[in-house]
Amino acid sequence: MSTSDIRLVVLDMAGTTVADDGLVEQAFNAAATALGVQPGSPEHEPMLAHVRATMGESKISVFRHLFGEEEKAQQANAAFEQAYDELVTAGYCAPLPGAAEAIAELRASGRKVVLTTGFSRATQDRILGALGWEQIADLTLCPADAGRGRPYPDMALTALLRTGTDSVRQMAVVGDTGYDMLTGTRAGASVVAGVLTGAHGAERLRTDGATHVLGSIAELPGVLGAL
Known part of the structure; x- marks a missing residue:
């Protein structure tokens, strides 16, 4: 099974699809x-x-x-x-440029998309509501839904189980921090992609296991499509 078989994309929120801005x-x-x-x-x-x-x-x-x-x-x-x-x-919450479009393109290609966070469910729902993103993904997960938060693989593996994805090798995990990269590698994902729109730089992302480093989430559909 190759990386061209990616059927599930697990995306972080703050810093990856949602602007953090401090x-x-x-x-x-x-x-x-x-x-x-x-x-x-x-x-x-x-x-x-x-x-x-x-x-x-x-x-x-x-x-x-x-x-x-x-x-x-x-x-x-x-x-x-x-x-x-x-x-x-108060309105200090916005999607990163191209994030909603990237998610829509991934889903249109037949891939499942799961949004994950290190926040509580209440805060995650507040963010999703503020953005009008209640239906943007196939599933949303917080640490309480899975057992342990990052850098453990629990949320990624819960996403795989709940979406009925056949293998960890069909999964891509994407985030802006080294902890996202560790989650992806520990979960066995074929693609572990770091984006440069959040907390950590390229060196930290690669050190913690990134297979790809992207300028932003907007590049992800093209990268997966080219595999």
Whole structure:
């Protein structure tokens, strides 16, 4: 089975199909403040660096690492989700250029498309609603739907099972972070594509397993069509 048999495309949201524009960092600052860590303080800087390095990872996992205690992690995660929701509601949410068209082209070619996120289901649904994307994909998944978030393969493999795709070799996993690339490689995807519209650069994407590095998601249908 070759990469020309790709029947399932698993796409990340923020930074890949949806513009981030610093929303994650703004929401993190609100979460840190809720835990008594003020932006610009010596304690805040290494925390922000960790958030940047782990873009794509399940957010509750990030807060467990930063704050240790489960109660504090849950408090920080709740503050993060609330802040992010408020930013989305205020209109700070937009699709990346060509994203909707690329998804439509992939589906028109007979491929299944699944949108995944490291956010909660409530936040994912808020983003989809703000964009009018409730029906844009065949399926949407968050970590709670699959078991574990990135960099584990759970969401990609759940996408494969729920869409009835025959083999992991028929799957492409696409994202803007090293964690997306690790997810794809661990899931056994034939195509693991990084895009340069989000958190991590080409070197990080390739180090973590990218088979392709694209300027944006708009290039993906052409790349898959040429395989």
